[in-house]
Amino acid sequence: MTSRRTKIVATLGPASSSPEVLEKMIVAGLDVARLNFSHGTPDEHRARAQLVRDIAAKHGRFVALLGDLQGPKIRIAKFANKRIELAEGDSFRFSVTHPRDAGTQEVVGIDYPDLVKDCSVGDELLLDDGRVVMRVDNSTADELHCTVLIGGPLSDNKGINRRGGGLTAPALTAKDKADIKLAADMDLDYLAVSFPRDAADMELARRLRDEAGSSAWLIAKIERAEAVADDEALDGLIRASDGVMVARGDLGVEIGDAELVGIQKKIILHARRNNKVVITATQMMESMIQNPMPTRAEVSDVANAVLDYTDAVMLSAESAAGEYPVEAIKAMARVCVGAEKHPTSIKSGHRLGQRFERSDESTALAAMYTANHFPGVKAIISLTESGYTPLIMSRIRSSVPIFAFSPHRDTQARVAMFRGVQTIPFDPAALPADKVSQSAVDELLKRNIVNVGDWVILTKGDTYHGTGGTNTMKILRVGDSLT
Ligand code: G6P
Ligand code: MG
Structure with a gap:
């Protein structure tokens, strides 16, 4: 048995689906395997889940399975030539009527009919996790006209967020509803809901989970600005869930990276006070997609989450598509054990001065x-x-x-x-x-x-x-x- 207390969640993907690699990951300390329903077929997910359970049993290990619903990530459609290059000062339009496969240097289609309604002049739109930024100059019935503030490449199906949040797409799509049934069928232990706005989104997910006959615990991914707008919103979402994920990718885009460290500490603290589990996710060991060693900054990031007292730290592309999935788990395990030696990991002031309820x-x-x-x-x-x-x-x-x-x-x-x-x-x-x-x-x-x-x-x-x-x-x- 290990002395490490902080748990490791790793996303499975092409880089981590062979029995050999998975076995090494489990031996290295994988605690929770994440199946990302944004990619892959049901059969691929079933095969990976079965392998995880078989290998864990062989080693006397207990590994949980987490299904992560895709959610209503709003995306642009496709370009006629796959990708364009935008420069600062360029004009660009998003159109709900433009053909879906014929984006140009000036305009691209978008599958989200409410975009025009949800955005106003002066709003900033962030494409591809904030790599390209635009400002809305004006709008027509079916188009937003923008100016590029930060240029760069833009390719097919990249995600779009609004600075400050507020895009209103409901949290559960038709695909998510089908994937909840798949998760029930696979007997998954956790189900993560993407982009929930409030407790009502989680309650709907819970009803669908019950109807599907699943007992998976529900994780609310905290990744919209409105979810962290005030304590009431955050606590409402936390209480409606069995756990939360600090989903730093989209959250950082919506609230700005400078706010992220403080918000992470707050989400972890509030989750713990409400007796909920909490995962810290996104880019924790990003450079290990290509390198066998993490950077000092990544080591500090994982250690900081451990000191914040997260339950688990998570690998995304590092383990799903990177070159060093096993090394990434080993590095995380090492850093967790190191950070857990710090005195703040041992002394507790948890709920001092508060009442207990049960x-x-x-x-x-x-x-x-x-x-x-x-x-x-x-x-x-x-x-x-x-x-x-x-x-x-x-x-x-x-x-x-x-x-x-x-x-x-x-x-x-x-x-x-x-x-x-x-x-x-x-x-x-x-x-x-x-x-x-x-x-x-x-x-x-x-x-x-x-x-x-x-x-x-x-x-x-x-x-x-x-x-x-x-x-x-x-x-x-x-x-x-x-x-
Ligand atoms: C087991 C024990 C019971 C205990 C229960 C608590 O069944 O034998 O004595 O009351 O666990 O379960 P819980 O789900 O509340 O941790
Ligand atoms: Mg996300």
Whole structure:
């Protein structure tokens, strides 16, 4: 078992679909495999998911699967000659009626009928993640007329954002709805929703997920300016989700890169206070697409997210299409372990001065407070149905490992995303009540996680089935005869 607490999400793609590479990635520390529904066919996703599960099982590892819905990314149509080159001061038009495959140096089609309505004179439009910038000068019924502020190449189907956000496309497209069914069919553990505007978008996703028969936890990708406009908007979105992703690509384009570091810290803090899981994503090791070593700046970026106390850091193109997917995971793992040594990763002021709302929450947080203040405690055992009790525990900064003991496959996979949490398959209902504590501690002894004389904290409820029932915390000494 690893001592790394921060989890690693890596996107699978052409560079990481062979059994050989995937096996090396899993051995190097992959915790969550991300299937990006913006690319690839359902059959490709199914094959990758199966490989991940087979290889993880072979190595006794628990790797969660996350499906990432494409969402309503607004894109320009195509150019007659694939690409144009724009210079500062050029005039350019976006047209909802221009033929979709016949863009020119002056005009390109766009598949978003509301573009003209959503934009006003003076707005700035960002193309291709902000590489090309234009200002809206005026509009007609079906066209926006712009001046290029920052020039560069522009090619087929590049994304378009508005500075400050506010493009109104609904979050779930027809393709997303089909992909929710695919995710249910593949039994995915997490489902990420792209560009949600507010809680209502997440509630719709939840309804569709339920109808499809999936139990995947829903991750809201925070990537629109309106999602971080104020605390109310952000907290509303967080509460309607099971977790969030700091999706820095589109978010940075909409709010400006200078705001990004502060917003990342805020999103992580708010997610944790609401007992939600949080992933930090985009360009974390970008130069490793071509190089076997990260830059110092990338090392600092990953370490900063670890110090912010993110649950997971994510690789995108680095692992999906880069030349060094295995090295990227190794580098991330190394940097996480290094950053976790910093004292701020261990000391917690989590929710001091705040009220708790539930009995399981109170028990879980009491267990962590004890673990952080009683140096003899070497491990925490949390008997859990859904993973919720260890999730609450892992919201607190700590260096004491948390073990989610559960008989359920989906829970064992899900907790792979939680910082500081590892799973051990365990079915308390299969044991006489007076043998549960002893058997649970024996599982840790067997794996050399604890030694005789160490202390262990164990949490559980009065019944063995059903989530939300945790009401007991025991402090056990390894080697004593336990009941
Ligand atoms: C297991 C334990 C119960 C406990 C429950 C908590 O089933 O045996 O005693 O109440 O987990 O599950 P939760 O999903 O809330 O973490
Ligand atoms: Mg995005």
